[in-house]
Amino acid sequence: MNTFLGFSFRDVLTITEPTSKKLWAKQGFHGGCGINQYIKVVPTSYSLLEEIEFRAKGRKDLRMLDLCCNIGRHSQYLFDKGFSNLYGVDVNTDCGKYQDKYFPQLAKKGTYFWLPVEEYLPTVKDNFFDIVFTHGLSISHITSRYNLPRDLARITRKYVIMANVKLTDGPHSRFWLTEFQRYGLVPIKLLQPEKEWCPKSAFNRAHALLVLKKIPKA
Numbered sequence: 001m002n003t004f005l006g007f008s009f010r011d012v013l014t015i016t017e018p019t020s021k022k023l024w025a026k027q028g029f030h031g032g033c034g035i036n037q038y039i040k041v042v043p044t045s046y047s048l049l050e051e052i053e054f055r056a057k058g059r060k061d062l063r064m065l066d067l068c069c070n071i072g073r074h075s076q077y078l079f080d081k082g083f084s085n086l087y088g089v090d091v092n093t094d095c096g097k098y099q100d101k102y103f104p105q106l107a108k109k110g111t112y113f114w115l116p117v118e119e120y121l122p123t124v125k126d127n128f129f130d131i132v133f134t135h136g137l138s139i140s141h142i143t144s145r146y147n148l149p150r151d152l153a154r155i156t157r158k159y160v161i162m163a164n165v166k167l168t169d170g171p172h173s174r175f176w177l178t179e180f181q182r183y184g185l186v187p188i189k190l191l192q193p194e195k196e197w198c199p200k201s202a203f204n205r206a207h208a209l210l211v212l213k214k215i216p217k218a
């Protein structure tokens, strides 16, 4: 069968609308977006991590979900700071193996699911997580056929915090802020830098920091 970068043409077509799940699930360690790129925290990580600590107000037992966590570099940082109730989900099943290698304590003490978000979130109880966070274009990869804002609002008790996210474009056309608000996730902070982070790349404006607060329905 004809292939392109190791994917069949059917895979490549599938990436464009239904989901990019297949592409991510196959990245391995050295792929174009391989696990080796997600081991160390990067400058945009700190806006996320400082915001999480600020919102947690010293409560280290808050239950938190690292959405599209890869091997969990941000969870590992929080673990080192004493946060003890950490969960994560990522579609790339290789992440489990590399998490064991790079972050063995986190792998042992945390709860990780190597599944697509679209399969995991519907199984989570209402208000299960105090904080859900994500970093790095991750929500842009979720298919628009899955109602991510609705499930995020359902499973979150306090805050959804996102850094390095694209809010206006991506493989799937979305109106994220409108969609989140429809389900009771109200933006209370949105920071977008004046200067582009990578002026020549597709990741322009990709590093917004967004904090959504859950306003329970009356």
Ligand SMILES: C[S@@+](CC[C@H](N)C(=O)[O-])C[C@H]1O[C@@H](n2cnc3c(N)ncnc32)[C@H](O)[C@@H]1O
Pocket (backbone or CB within 6 Å): 020, 021, 024, 025, 038, 067, 068, 069, 070, 071, 072, 073, 074, 089, 090, 091, 092, 115, 116, 117, 118, 134, 135, 136, 137, 138, 141, 142, 143
């Ligand atoms: C840009 S990486 C960011 C990883 C991580 N948030 C970080 O900053 O270290 C995007 C991640 O989203 C994951 N991903 C993509 N689509 C997914 C899906 N449908 N369900 C779960 N994870 C997904 C990929 O496997 C990848 O680890």
